[in-house]
Amino acid sequence: MNQRLWEILVDSFPKILVRGFTMTLPLTIIAFSLAMVLAVFMALAQFAHVPVLKQLCRFHIWIFRGTPLLLQLYLVFYGLPNLGIIIDPFPAAVLVFSLNEGAYCAEIVRAALEAVPAGQLEAGYCVGMSYLQTMRRIVLPQAMRTAFPSLANSLIAMMKDTSLASTITVTEILMASQRIIARVYEPMALYMEAGLIYLMFSTVLTKLQKMGERRLSAYTSKEG
Amino acid sequence: MVEIKGIKKSFGGTEVLKGVDIKVDQGDVVAILGPSGSGKTTLLRCVNFLEKAQAGELLFDGRAYDLQKITKKEIAAIRRKTAFVFQNYNLFLNKTALQNVTEGLVVARKMPKAQAEDIGRRALEKVGLSDRRDYYPSQLSGGQQQRVAIARALAVDPEIIYFDEPTSALDPELTGEVLSVMRQLAEEGMTMLVVTHEMGFARNVSSKVVFMEDGRVVEEAPSREFFESPRSERTKEFLRLIQNA
Numbered sequence: 212m213n214q215r216l217w218e219i220l221v222d223s224f225p226k227i228l229v230r231g232f233t234m235t236l237p238l239t240i241i242a243f244s245l246a247m248v249l250a251v252f253m254a255l256a257q258f259a260h261v262p263v264l265k266q267l268c269r270f271h272i273w274i275f276r277g278t279p280l281l282l283q284l285y286l287v288f289y290g291l292p293n294l295g296i297i298i299d300p301f302p303a304a305v306l307v308f309s310l311n312e313g314a315y316c317a318e319i320v321r322a323a324l325e326a327v328p329a330g331q332l333e334a335g336y337c338v339g340m341s342y343l344q345t346m347r348r349i350v351l352p353q354a355m356r357t358a359f360p361s362l363a364n365s366l367i368a369m370m371k372d373t374s375l376a377s378t379i380t381v382t383e384i385l386m387a388s389q390r391i392i393a394r395v396y397e398p399m400a401l402y403m404e405a406g407l408i409y410l411m412f413s414t415v416l417t418k419l420q421k422m423g424e425r426r427l428s429a430y431t432s433k434e435g
Numbered sequence: 436m437v438e439i440k441g442i443k444k445s446f447g448g449t450e451v452l453k454g455v456d457i458k459v460d461q462g463d464v465v466a467i468l469g470p471s472g473s474g475k476t477t478l479l480r481c482v483n484f485l486e487k488a489q490a491g492e493l494l495f496d497g498r499a500y501d502l503q504k505i506t507k508k509e510i511a512a513i514r515r516k517t518a519f520v521f522q523n524y525n526l527f528l529n530k531t532a533l534q535n536v537t538e539g540l541v542v543a544r545k546m547p548k549a550q551a552e553d554i555g556r557r558a559l560e561k562v563g564l565s566d567r568r569d570y571y572p573s574q575l576s577g578g579q580q581q582r583v584a585i586a587r588a589l590a591v592d593p594e595i596i597y598f599d600e601p602t603s604a605l606d607p608e609l610t611g612e613v614l615s616v617m618r619q620l621a622e623e624g625m626t627m628l629v630v631t632h633e634m635g636f637a638r639n640v641s642s643k644v645v646f647m648e649d650g651r652v653v654e655e656a657p658s659r660e661f662f663e664s665p666r667s668e669r670t671k672e673f674l675r676l677i678q679n680a
Contacts, residue, residue, distance in 0.1 A: 340543045430530075
C-alpha cells in the first residue's frame with residue numbers, strides 16, 4: 212500500500228467514525244427504541260384482539276413490510292413536501308426507521324406472546340390478578356425473553372440499514388465516506404474502511420446480545 | 436360454602452356438562468372421580484370461571500351468582516377467595532418459587548412485600564421446600580413444582596382450593612410427596628374440591644366422593660359408603676374395573 216493511500220485512510224478514519232457516533236448510532240438507538248414501543252403496543256393490541264386497533268396494526272404492518280424501506284424514506288423526505296410537510300433529514304429518518312422497524316418487531320413480539328403457554332395467564336387469574344397485571348408481570352416478560360435474540364438480530368440489521376439514510380442527506384457513515392471519496396477518488400479503500408466501521412459497530416452489538424441473553428437465561432437454565 | 440347448581444357447558448355442539456350439582460361444605464374434601472371425558476376438569480374450570488358455563492348457579496359465601504350473568508368484578512372477588520392447582524402446575528416460569536407464592540399477594544392484594552414474603556416463606560416451609568425458594572420452576576422436579584403450586588394456593592388464605600388432577604402429570608414416585616401435602620391440608624381442615632384418579636386419596640383422605648360420567652353426576656356419597664356399598668350399577672362396574680387394574 213502506498214504512502215498516500217495510507218495517509219488518506221488514517222486521516223479519514225476518525226472523520227468517518229465520528230459520523231458513526233454522531234449519526235448512525237443515535238439514529239439506530241432512537242429509532243429502535245421508538246420501534247420497540249410501537250412493536251410491543253401493536254403486538255399486545257393484536258394478542259388481545261382489541262377491535263379496530265388490531266385492524267389498524269395489521270394495516271400498518273401490511274404497508275411497512277410490503278414496500279421497500281428506501282421508497283418509504285423517499286416518500287417521507289422527497290414526497291411529503293408536495294403536501295407541504297417538510298421534515299428535516301434526521302427526524303425523517305427516525306420516523307421512517309421506527310415505523311418500519313416497529314412493523315417487523317411487532318410480528319416478532321406477537322409470535323413470542325403466542326408462544327407463552329395459555330396456562331400462565333390462567334394461573335395469573337387464579338391467584339387473583341387481572342388480565343393487564345398478568346400480561347405485564349408474567350406473559351410479556353416471558354415473551355420478551357423469547358423474542359430477545361430475534362429483536363437483537365433486527366437491531367443489528369437496522370444499524371446497517373441506516374446507511375440508506377445517506378440517500379436523504381443524513382451524513383452518517385456511508386455518506387461521510389462518499390464525501391471523502393468525491394475528494395480523493397479512492398472508492399475501494401474508503402468503502403472498505405466504512406465497512407470496517409460498520410463491522411466494529413455490529414461486533415459490539417453482537418457482544419451486547421450475547422451478554423443480554425446470558426443475563427436473561429437465569430430462569431431457563433437447568434442448573435441450580 | 437360452595438354449591439353449584441345445574442351447571443351446563445358445551446364446546447361447539449358437544450355437551451360436556453349436562454346439569455351438574457355439587458355441594459361442598461366447610462372443611463369438606465370432595466373427590467370427583469370418573470372416566471376420561473366425563474367432564475370433571477371442565478366442571479372445575481367452570482367453577483373458577485376459566486371456562487364460561489352456559490347455565491348454572493354458584494352459591495359462594497352465602498351469595499348466589501348466575502353463571503351467565505356474573506360480572507368481571509364478582510369473578511375477581513370470588514377468585515381472591517379461592518385457589519386453583521393445575522394438572523401441569525402452571526407456575527410462573529419467569530419467577531422463583533418464592534416469587535410464585537408472593538405474586539398474588541403483592542400484585543392482586545396489594546400486600547406489602549415484606550409481609551408477603553413472610554407468608555410465602557411459611558407456605559414453602561409447609562410443603563417442605565424452604566431450601567428451594569430461590570429456584571426457578573425449570574430447576575425443580577415435577578413434584579417440587581406441584582408443591583410450590585400448592586404453596587402458592589395456600590398463601591392467599593383461600594376458603595377453598597380446587598385441584599385439577601394434581602398428580603396426573605407426575606411420575607409415580609413423585610405423586611407421593613404431593614399427596615402427602617394434600618393429606619396434611621385435609622387434616623388441618625382445608626376445604627378442597629379435587630378432581631383425581633388417585634383412588635387411595637379418594638378413599639382415605641376425601642370425606643365425600645362424586646362420581647361423574649358423561650357430563651352428569653352418577654353417584655354422590657361419603658367416601659367410605661362410596662367404596663364399600665356403592666348404589667349404582669355404573670359405580671360398581673367402575674370400582675370393579677379399577678380394582679382389577
